[in-house]
Amino acid sequence: MALHALNESIWFPPVEDALPDGLLAMGGDLSTERLLLAYRNGIFPWYDGNIPLWWCPNPRFVLIPDDLRVSKSMQSVIRKQKFDFTINKAFPEVIRHCKQTFREGQDGTWINDEVELAYTRLHELGYAHSAEAWEDGQLVGGLYGIRLGKVFFGESMFSKTSNASKFAFISYVEHLKKEGILLIDCQIYTEHLESLGGRMIMREQFIQLLQHALD
Numbered sequence: 200m201a202l203h204a205l206n207e208s209i210w211f212p213p214v215e216d217a218l219p220d221g222l223l224a225m226g227g228d229l230s231t232e233r234l235l236l237a238y239r240n241g242i243f244p245w246y247d248g249n250i251p252l253w254w255c256p257n258p259r260f261v262l263i264p265d266d267l268r269v270s271k272s273m274q275s276v277i278r279k280q281k282f283d284f285t286i287n288k289a290f291p292e293v294i295r296h297c298k299q300t301f302r303e304g305q306d307g308t309w310i311n312d313e314v315e316l317a318y319t320r321l322h323e324l325g326y327a328h329s330a331e332a333w334e335d336g337q338l339v340g341g342l343y344g345i346r347l348g349k350v351f352f353g354e355s356m357f358s359k360t361s362n363a364s365k366f367a368f369i370s371y372v373e374h375l376k377k378e379g380i381l382l383i384d385c386q387i388y389t390e391h392l393e394s395l396g397g398r399m400i401m402r403e404q405f406i407q408l409l410q411h412a413l414d
Contacts, residue, residue: 205253209233211240214255214402221256229317231324238345238352241402241409243386245309254386257402262383264376266396269369276362277369282340283333284370290322290329293341297355310355318354321345330371332363340364342371348413349381368395381412 203212205227217223223242227233229251237243242255269277276282298310321327326347332340340363342356358364372383372395384405385397400408 209236211237211242211253214241214406217255217257221254222252223255224253225250227251227253229313231320234317234321235326235347238347239413241406243352246311246314255402256387258399259402259405260385260388260392260397260399261405261408262372262385262392262395262397264372264380264383266398267369267372268394268396270394273362273365273369276366281334282363282366284367285331285333286371286374287328289331289338289341290327290343291319292338293329293331293343293357294318296338296341296357296359297343300357318343330367332367334360334363340367342367349379350384350409350412351375351380352384353386365395382408
């Protein structure tokens with residue numbers, strides 16, 4: 200199946216056209232309109248050099264908020280109140296830390312200057328959100344993503360000290376549950392998120408859950 204090339208027009212091909220690895224299209228830009236259309240259709244961007252690549256993998260890694268698992272060790276961390284939790288207090292700092300974090304098995308980061316600018320703009324418009332973990336007044340962990348309808352699309356997280364990103368994630372999922380969020384899109388598998396309750400589902404099921412949660 201041929202890879203779709205995007206231009207100035209704001210559109211995406213059907214997600215069923217994605218290649219076996221989930222790659223659906225390349226090109227286009229990170230305009231607010233294009234990004235929101237992508238997320239509403241279950242598509243997300245990664246960068247390869249200076250070219251945006253658009254993905255919709257099958258299967259898809261998700262977390263249903265009610266499936267959140269908190270280990271006994273993390274319950275102990277939370278009880279000891281080692282960290283403080285905030286929402287949207289330091290979005291620019293969170294995305295910058297995510298951009299600078301070294302990830303084993305990855306050559307560099309997909310978060311370049313254009314991505315940082317685009318998501319900061321989405322934050323200013325109320326679509327992108329961050330959750331933060333603080334220790335002694337210092338930002339030590341956090342995550343950011345996009346929120347549409349009753350869906351949160353997780354983008355990236357970072358941790359500067361043990362358990363900080365887990366604490367931020369658990370605290371934010373608990374907050375999202377209270378606000379009626381039905382689906383958290385984790386995009387691709389990580390052992391870290393699997394330990395917190397994430398699981399793989401087929402793309403068709405993901406799109407059905409997504410449409411229901413957006414409606």
